[in-house]
Amino acid sequence: MDVFAYERLSDRAVAVSALRDDAHAVLLAGGTELVNWLKDGILRPARVLDINGLPGLDTIEAEATGLRIGALVRMADLAAHPEVRRDYPAIPEALLRSASQQLRNMASMGGNLLQRTRCPYFRAEVKLPCNKRVPGSGCSALEGEDRSMAIFGWSEHCAATHPSDVAVALAALDAEVTLQGPDGVRTVPVTSFYRLPEADPERDTVKERAELITGITVPASAVARRSWYLKVRERTSYEFALVSVAAGAELDGSGTIREARIALGGVAHGPWRLPAAERSLIGVRADDSDGLKAAIEDSFSDARPRRNNGFKVELAKRAVVRALQTAAGVAAE
Amino acid sequence: MSADSGRETTILPEAPPVAGTAGPAAISVTLVVNGAQRQLDVDPRSMLVDVLRDRLGLTGTKKCCERGECGVCTVHIDGRAALACMTLAVAAEDREITTIEGLATDGDLHVLQRAFIEQDGFQCGYCTPGQIMSAIACIDGGHAESEEEIKEFMSGNICRCSAYPQIVAAIQAAAVSAEDV
Numbered sequence: 001m002d003v004f005a006y007e008r009l010s011d012r013a014v015a016v017s018a019l020r021d022d023a024h025a026v027l028l029a030g031g032t033e034l035v036n037w038l039k040d041g042i043l044r045p046a047r048v049l050d051i052n053g054l055p056g057l058d059t060i061e062a063e064a065t066g067l068r069i070g071a072l073v074r075m076a077d078l079a080a081h082p083e084v085r086r087d088y089p090a091i092p093e094a095l096l097r098s099a100s101q102q103l104r105n106m107a108s109m110g111g112n113l114l115q116r117t118r119c120p121y122f123r124a125e126v127k128l129p130c131n132k133r134v135p136g137s138g139c140s141a142l143e144g145e146d147r148s149m150a151i152f153g154w155s156e157h158c159a160a161t162h163p164s165d166v167a168v169a170l171a172a173l174d175a176e177v178t179l180q181g182p183d184g185v186r187t188v189p190v191t192s193f194y195r196l197p198e199a200d201p202e203r204d205t206v207k208e209r210a211e212l213i214t215g216i217t218v219p220a221s222a223v224a225r226r227s228w229y230l231k232v233r234e235r236t237s238y239e240f241a242l243v244s245v246a247a248g249a250e251l252d253g254s255g256t257i258r259e260a261r262i263a264l265g266g267v268a269h270g271p272w273r274l275p276a277a278e279r280s281l282i283g284v285r286a287d288d289s290d291g292l293k294a295a296i297e298d299s300f301s302d303a304r305p306r307r308n309n310g311f312k313v314e315l316a317k318r319a320v321v322r323a324l325q326t327a328a329g330v331a332a333e
Numbered sequence: 334m335s336a337d338s339g340r341e342t343t344i345l346p347e348a349p350p351v352a353g354t355a356g357p358a359a360i361s362v363t364l365v366v367n368g369a370q371r372q373l374d375v376d377p378r379s380m381l382v383d384v385l386r387d388r389l390g391l392t393g394t395k396k397c398c399e400r401g402e403c404g405v406c407t408v409h410i411d412g413r414a415a416l417a418c419m420t421l422a423v424a425a426e427d428r429e430i431t432t433i434e435g436l437a438t439d440g441d442l443h444v445l446q447r448a449f450i451e452q453d454g455f456q457c458g459y460c461t462p463g464q465i466m467s468a469i470a471c472i473d474g475g476h477a478e479s480e481e482e483i484k485e486f487m488s489g490n491i492c493r494c495s496a497y498p499q500i501v502a503a504i505q506a507a508a509v510s511a512e513d514v
Contacts, residue, residue, distance in 0.1 A: 006377035100489020237488035
């Protein structure tokens, strides 16, 4: 680990201008990702700027119109918030299925969104070709171990997936990320916050370098109140998703879907919404498993599984059906 | 990678040792550890686990994976379970740090320490300090309602001896005695 200077910041504008003026400065919040990057040499900053003291970024505001989550709110605190549990159940479920007790206590929500892929080639202790780690060096996964890789939206430059669980829930619930930059504040839907890898996979998100995530907003809705997160993984706990689904379903009095939301995790460079499936599901009975599966089928026609991850397609379809039924509170037929 | 893959393999240089020295750009910090204020100069790169062990002599907190995966370095920071291997010591200034050494009062073991002994919750014992720190947070946070919930909240603490059933039993026993108090 190279030597760096450590500074504690107390002003958001100072954080933004430091990022704009100094290419060797990075921000520290919970540290659960940054410290790994420092240890692995993924980042070699000259300055580490501790933003935990920035005012006004550690509150959760649950109002009738929606939820506002400060960027420094810890995962564990959001997961335990009573109104979040009641009105946005997919969010705490996604958080509680993430990481470990210790990491959830430490990790911030802003940092959660800025996690980088767990692709073993990106994280390798021995340097291997990885366009995300060293642009232009190649992609080891294309000829190597690709079981955990993307099935949607990958390019010949990168097939990595994004590891955040809660980002999937936020994408399903139409959440937006608030960014403060040198030129002011803007909001970006979570669904377009993550980029496709294309030819420059070193950029994970549309966030500019000098932008600071200040918070996340989630609109209140009937589907958010009837939402759930299903994570499929190789261990019961403390493991990243092979495939995950955040789903919301609002039913009419007869148990027929009136409105649906679906986002997938573990299948793309970021959360992968299924808008066509959401439209097709309207009018389908929530207890009709075959009907649900038929309604989402077309949304998988653009899936491009790789050599060893074809199983993700069928796994994701089944997980969507189960997540929708759990969200709607109905048992399968 | 194999030699015939045509790819260049570079071994990253060893990270320089920083734990035991103040280093070239030392910062003065005040840590509150087990109720006592400790002032010292630390290298900004020093992890809390190294400062606790090498600078303050608190070797009860163990060190193993150094990447937030195994849980042996679990301490409490402001009353919550946290990983000392993923915490920069400089960033822990003025926060209340509790280690395994801070649990006993006047020589009386903490209820969780007694429960681990009574339920045989360890074999080699290396993960035990971290297990106990996580177990206290698990009970205090109200997450010891069921075996399933305990396993979920304790999944960040790995036991190579696989004493898991006894660890769960110790937490259940301690959770019951905590209710009796």
